[in-house]
Amino acid sequence: MKHFLPLLLALMFCSPIHAEKMKTYKKDVTIWYEAFNKNDSTLLDKILSENWVDIPPAPGQPSGPAGAKQILVELTKTFPDLKVTIQDVLQEGNKVVVRSEISGTQKASFMGFPSKSRKLVIQAIDIHEFKDGKIIRTWHTEDWMTGFHQLDVFAK
Template identity: 60%
Template sequence: MKQLLSTLLLSAAGALANADTGSANAQVATRWYQAFDKREPALIEQIVDARWVDIPSPEGMPPGPEGLKQIYTMLTSTFPDLRIEIKDVIEQGDKVVVRSEISGTQKTAFLGMPTKNRPLRIQAIDIHEVKGGKIVRTWHTEDWMTGLHQLGILGSP
């Protein structure tokens, strides 16, 4: 009985020691959301490659950290209470897929439309390609159709 108990305790300790806390690529990708959610724009330089590409990219946006800083500034000034909550992280090879929920209250003009001081809550899916410890490419899809309805830009919420 003592031997069985010892074996179970050692197995449990080994399982805890080997518990997967996320690969290095997943950790880099989740720091992206921390930069926005915790207002830590300095993380952008640490996690985004100089040649980072945003797909689809807004017209005229530069590649690399400068482009992401423009997005960061626009979103955090338009939605000062912006939150991005990670819901799921899936990894395959050098790609990390993150499903998140974006929320915030519009306080300044957005897409040329004045604020109505309304909140939004939308889903987003991002695929980050990580190489050498930095994000080199991000494909993203956000549910802006729902968000624009919630903000009163497209009809009634």
Template identity: 40%
Template sequence: MSSIESNKAIARRFLELVSEHKIEELCKMVSPSWTMHGGPPALPSGPDGIRKLFGTFGAIEQEWTIEDVISEGDKVVVRATNTCDQASFLGIPSHGRKQTFTAMFIHQIADGKIIETWRNADDLGRLLQLGARFEPGTPQAST
């Protein structure tokens, strides 16, 4: 299997394990220096970052459906859809509503381990599904 194909398999497996909530198996997939961009702030590096990331979810049932996997060099891009049932998201209670949102991940992979992940997800759309409402701010007076 080419390194590009094996990297694609690693990226697919990562989301499968997220869906299955298999935290310790995910920890084995990342390097000790793994970092995530676009997730919760101040995640530690490596496996401790995975553990803290899952600690932010609370009770959740989720399933990732992979739509596309594109790879070049040491990077793999995954476009996926998540359907989840989570008690709350960013402080907004779900009141039993399931959420569906899209996300893209770019994983940098070296020696069979994910060393860096960039996440871009439709968090605003998800909040709106939960009934969050936004009000325009008031302009500040000039000084």
């Protein structure tokens, strides 16, 4: 009996399910933000699963990694000085929560609003779900209302 407990614990902690839960994705998730900061869509290929799901997707956004690449192109075209600064990273199991700050100066039309060369600084919260070392799903919310005020899109 005294040899049974260590064997049981070893099996429990070495199981594939437990290994997935014990994996830390905190460093891996930074590749997502690095892709936007460097305007490098090849980094998205390294971190996104081929069936990645964006929740909620932008209007007209293609599914999968192609959608992330489209967003990257649109954001870096509109905000050539785009910067995403990670503020906090928390992990629970295979989900990583990132609080970040998005900043940039609008130089092209954005969501139908013409550029006034104004800067925005907004907060974003993302929840990335990992499987087999890749992000399979991302839930996100950004404070675009504050951003639109900063871009002066509501001016009369």
